[in-house]
Amino acid sequence: MVSSPDRPSSRLRIVVARRVVxxxxxLWAAVxxxxxxxxxxxxxxxxxxxxxxxxxxxxxxxxxRALGLDRPLVAQYVAYVAGAVRGDLGRSLYTQRPVTTVxxxxxxxxxxxxxxxxxTAAVFGxxxxxxxxxxxxxxxxRAAGALAGIATAVPVAVTGVVILWVATWAGGLSPPLLxxxxxxxxxxxxxxxxxxxxxxxxxxxxxxxxxxxxSTYLLAARARGVGHGLRLMxxxxxxxxxxxxxxxxxxxxxxxxxxxxxETVFARPGLGRLLVSSILxxxxxxxxxxxxxxxxxxxxxxxxxxxxxxxxxxxxxAAG
Amino acid sequence: MKRLSLGVSTAxxxxxxxxxxxxxWLTAHDPIQPIAAPLRAPSSHPPIGxxxxxxxxxxxxxxxxxxxxxxxxxxxxxxxxxxxxxxxxxxxxxxxxxxTVAGGxxxxxxxxxxxxxxxxxAVLGPGIETVVIAVGLGxxxxxxxxxxxxxxxxxxEPFVGAAAALGASxxxxxxxxxxxxxxxxxxxLATTHYAWAFAGITTLxxxxxxxxxxxxxxxxxxxxxxxxxxxxxxxxxYPGGAIAATVLAVHGVGAWLARRARGETSS
Numbered sequence: 228m229v230s231s232p233d234r235p236s237s238r239l240r241i242v243v244a245r246r247v248v249x250x251x252x253x254l255w256a257a258v259x260x261x262x263x264x265x266x267x268x269x270x271x272x273x274x275x276x277x278x279x280x281x282x283x284x285x286x287x288x289x290x291x292r293a294l295g296l297d298r299p300l301v302a303q304y305v306a307y308v309a310g311a312v313r314g315d316l317g318r319s320l321y322t323q324r325p326v327t328t329v330x331x332x333x334x335x336x337x338x339x340x341x342x343x344x345x346x347t348a349a350v351f352g353x354x355x356x357x358x359x360x361x362x363x364x365x366x367x368x369r370a371a372g373a374l375a376g377i378a379t380a381v382p383v384a385v386t387g388v389v390i391l392w393v394a395t396w397a398g399g400l401s402p403p404l405l406x407x408x409x410x411x412x413x414x415x416x417x418x419x420x421x422x423x424x425x426x427x428x429x430x431x432x433x434x435x436x437x438x439x440x441x442s443t444y445l446l447a448a449r450a451r452g453v454g455h456g457l458r459l460m461x462x463x464x465x466x467x468x469x470x471x472x473x474x475x476x477x478x479x480x481x482x483x484x485x486x487x488x489x490e491t492v493f494a495r496p497g498l499g500r501l502l503v504s505s506i507l508x509x510x511x512x513x514x515x516x517x518x519x520x521x522x523x524x525x526x527x528x529x530x531x532x533x534x535x536x537x538x539x540x541x542x543x544x545a546a547g
Numbered sequence: 548m549k550r551l552s553l554g555v556s557t558a559x560x561x562x563x564x565x566x567x568x569x570x571x572w573l574t575a576h577d578p579i580q581p582i583a584a585p586l587r588a589p590s591s592h593p594p595i596g597x598x599x600x601x602x603x604x605x606x607x608x609x610x611x612x613x614x615x616x617x618x619x620x621x622x623x624x625x626x627x628x629x630x631x632x633x634x635x636x637x638x639x640x641x642x643x644x645x646x647t648v649a650g651g652x653x654x655x656x657x658x659x660x661x662x663x664x665x666x667x668x669a670v671l672g673p674g675i676e677t678v679v680i681a682v683g684l685g686x687x688x689x690x691x692x693x694x695x696x697x698x699x700x701x702x703x704e705p706f707v708g709a710a711a712a713l714g715a716s717x718x719x720x721x722x723x724x725x726x727x728x729x730x731x732x733x734x735x736l737a738t739t740h741y742a743w744a745f746a747g748i749t750t751l752x753x754x755x756x757x758x759x760x761x762x763x764x765x766x767x768x769x770x771x772x773x774x775x776x777x778x779x780x781x782x783x784x785y786p787g788g789a790i791a792a793t794v795l796a797v798h799g800v801g802a803w804l805a806r807r808a809r810g811e812t813s814s
Contacts, residue, residue, distance in 0.1 A: 257658075264670045380798050382746040384753040385787045388769055388776070392783055395776045484661030491754055492773065503754050506669040514669045521662055 243534050250526035257522035258311060258515075262304055265511045273320075294318065294512075311519065317512040319505075326516040330498065337497035340416050340489065341482050347421020348428060348478060351378075355425060356432025357464070360440070372433065379426030383485050387419040387492030411495070420489045424481040431474045432464075439466050469536035479528040483521055549803070556799035559792055567616055570609035578602065578610040579761050586779045596781055599771065608785050611763035615749055615790075618679050618764075623744035625683030627737045630690030631726075637691075638698045639721035648691060655688035664747060665756075673758040682747040686740055697732040698725040735804035742797035749790050765790050 273287040273296070282290065291297050294317070295306060310317065316326035355375045362368020378386070391408060394415055398405035407415055439445060439462075448462045487499030498517060505513040566573060576582050581601035582593060589596045593603045637648035655663070667681035701707065702725060710724050751757065752766030765786040772783035 253654075261666065264666075268670045376798075377795065380742065380746070380794050381791045382750050382753075382794065384750055384766065384769055385791045388773060388783050388787050391773065392776045392780050396780070399777065480659035480662075484659045487661065487665070488750060488754065491770070494773075502665060503756070506665060507673055507755065507758075509672070511669070514666075518662075518666055522658070525658065 343417035344420030351425035352428030355429035360436030375429035556796035567612035619745035622682040626686035634694035639718035731808035738801035
């Protein structure tokens, strides 16, 4: 590939800078919407404590003052944003512990699950995608395509319970395998999450491969004598790489929502379970913190994916 | 092959909908009253076993399917109605309205659908109605974007230019020419969105966000079955299998409708 004459690195920087500004705006919008939506509809959060008999009227009043809920909404909003910038997301309504601490405690488990799930998804997705794209209309190619479709369509909850059931059954035959069914074991949750998010990646790779296999430069490569085997596949595969990478950003979305379900299936601690239990309990400072965290992760992966694919495909850099 | 999968899909959907609609006539039991010992294996009575509280699983599957199917139908209808309305307005008004719809849909799609739905449940509070609204609103931006594209595709046809030459306003064109001609495509999109709504509803109820332990529903039944996977795996098999089969069947019908909309004859 010929390098672009007008200093691609500076263009790359402009692309990334623009994305960072946009990302910051998105985060601010997410915080604002989440703040007002939760405060305006949830009403007075201490009311639910009162109704559940968890606090007396005086305690509720003291709590309102401690949480700053007696101040005007706009003042609360300004205080929240100012706090969020400093890394202070308020306190949980129930445990009174800082939201950042609560989230930090649970994030290790989710991070391990998401990482393992992403690796599994990348392996399965690439395998299925290459098989489906390369196998074409052969039985193997079709089976891989169908499997990718099923993995995407069937809800994570179903896949997870099936995997858990198979492991329980295998554990009945060979008790040492029962270790796998424990919530602390990462294998089955990672497999569930990985399978669920692999189908979409497989499709991207498959269609990329199919397009490239028909392209003229591949014909040229063949004419140069590159042949049929792995080298030709790499030729077809490489241009499909940027779309697969930028797809990983989308994959993060699948992982984020996938962890919520996977953690519930395997009764694993983590951010997803924290989110669901906080929603059920009406603990809105925690919900708000998690929304902010999800938005942060999501926008930053998008920026990163854009930068990486601009790096992997010189054509995207020029388009900057 | 494709015809076979279409046949199996429609047969399954027809069977399930009919069985769930006719639930009161297909069972003599109540879905929330115990009838036998808990965790009974499938036998002649009760036919497919009992759950952890001794309630008839067959009855619970029938009544549970009603909730799952109706809830996802409502959610999908909400998404389709809102999305189509937005797409029609974007095409009928053009300019700023079009930019708002396109930009708004893209912005909303930047956040994962399940997280949007979870946030909506957080705002409105748990419950099956909330879950329906959350899934419907979560799917609406995606449908709006695809519906807008479908309408724009029709715009390229010569008769749209002819209508404009005859003095039809943009709004009239959108309603009388774009919409009817985009219908086959919209129908296939709506079917696919029904599959997503079904997956979304059962996922949220699986997470326990519908908060109604007494009324059975496939997603919450699947969640309840996890505890007894070793003792009574069939309790997971029924709702899990029904959810998976329904989602795949709807996708199968959606794929067929999409091929028809593209003008491919069935093969």
